[in-house]
Amino acid sequence: MAVFSRITLLAGTAARCVHAMNRRGLAMANPTATFKTTKGEFKVELFQDQLPITTSNFKDLATSGFYDGLTFHRVIKGFMCQFGCPNSANPQSPIAGTGGPPGNTQYTLPDGSVIQRDGGGNIPDELVGEISNEVGTISMANTGAPNSGGSQFFLNTKHNAFLDYFDNSTPSKHPVFGCCRRLISTRRASYRSHAGKVVDGMDVVSAIEGVPTDGRDKPIDAVRVESITIAE
Numbered sequence: 001m002a003v004f005s006r007i008t009l010l011a012g013t014a015a016r017c018v019h020a021m022n023r024r025g026l027a028m029a030n031p032t033a034t035f036k037t038t039k040g041e042f043k044v045e046l047f048q049d050q051l052p053i054t055t056s057n058f059k060d061l062a063t064s065g066f067y068d069g070l071t072f073h074r075v076i077k078g079f080m081c082q083f084g085c086p087n088s089a090n091p092q093s094p095i096a097g098t099g100g101p102p103g104n105t106q107y108t109l110p111d112g113s114v115i116q117r118d119g120g121g122n123i124p125d126e127l128v129g130e131i132s133n134e135v136g137t138i139s140m141a142n143t144g145a146p147n148s149g150g151s152q153f154f155l156n157t158k159h160n161a162f163l164d165y166f167d168n169s170t171p172s173k174h175p176v177f178g179c180c181r182r183l184i185s186t187r188r189a190s191y192r193s194h195a196g197k198v199v200d201g202m203d204v205v206s207a208i209e210g211v212p213t214d215g216r217d218k219p220i221d222a223v224r225v226e227s228i229t230i231a232e
Contacts, residue, residue, distance in 0.1 A: 031055070032199065033062060033178070034229045038222075039208050042201025044138050044178040050129035052109045054140060054149070054177040057123045060107035061151055062228040071222040072208060073097045080160065081208050082141060083225065084152035091222035100150025121150045131176040133160040136202055138178040144171075155180070157209045180205060 034043045046055040061067060061084075069089050073096040074082040088096040101121035106114050117123055125147050133139050133156045141152040154174075156163075165173035180199045211219045 028232075031059065031230055031232045033058070034231070035201075036226045036229070037204065037208070038224045038226065039211075040201070040204040042180050042204040043199045044180045045199045046178045047129065047131065047176070048110060050131070051126050051175060051177045052111070053115055053124055053126045054175060056107055056109050056115070057101075057117075057151075058153070058177065059230050061101060062230055066101065066151065067225055067228050069224060069226070071096075071224045072219060074154075074217045075209060075211060075213050075219050075223075076217050077209055078158050080154040080156050080158070081205065082152065082154040084141070084150075086151070091218070091224075096218070097152075100152065117150070118147070120148075122148050123150065125149065125175075126177075127165045127173065127175055129175070130164075130166050133163040133174060133176055134179075135159055136180045136205070137176045138180070139163065139174040139176045141174070153177075155205055155208075157205065 030048050031046050032043050033046055034041060046058065048055040066086070067084065070083065070086065071088045071091045072081050072083045073085055073088040073091070082097070085097050085099045086101075087093045087099040090096070101117055103117060103119040103121045105121070106116045108114055115123060122142075131137070135156055135158060137156050138153055139156060140149040141154055142148040142150075161167055162170045163172045163174040165175055180201055208223050211221060211223060213219050
């Protein structure tokens with residue numbers, strides 16, 4: 001699944017993009033995901049209040065153990081680190097980077113509605129929030145076809161504004177659904193301040209970005225994610 005791609009907005013998604021509420025009607029904090037890797041730990045805030053379809057897909061896969069033992073199959077210094085293909089459990093696999101979740105499986109959103117992945121394990125596109133692909137953000141990968149995101153994502157190690165779905169300079173469209181550092185800006189500086197709080201581990205992300213790679217951008221010495229822990 002290539003990072004360079006096209007992704008389109010699912011009609012009606014915006015209606016779901018609301019804060020999770022507790023029993024008193026107060027907005028609850030976004031969940032976090034702690035990645036335990038062979039290079040150390042880093043923590044990502046998940047923008048559940050803005051992208052419930054995308055973040056709930058990630059949370060479902062993480063809590064089921066889907067990501068445990070997988071490796072970063074594509075690392076490009078000064079660009080991004082890509083992860084989430086089930087075929088990458090074997091870092092030497094020639095098909096690492098082509099896989100996704102099981103098809104026709106379901107997961108639940110914070111509001112109780114159910115999303116079903118298609119036969120290829122892909123989820124509906126969710127282009128909302130206008131959050132830029134800045135350093136330290138986590139963004140969905142896809143094939144370039146509509147509704148083709150599944151389990152793969154990438155960590156931006158450069159401000160890759162050309163990947164923003166609201167940037168018309170290229171056809172690449174990748175929605176940001178989390179961050180592991182303070183966001184500096186968004187389009188029109190519109191994103192709520194609580195979603196830009198500092199989250200730990202950019203030094204670990206930098207260490208992953210800096211590993212030697214082969215001619216296919218695959219790390220020579222595999223960087224493995226041992227577990228991902230979700231905290232609500």
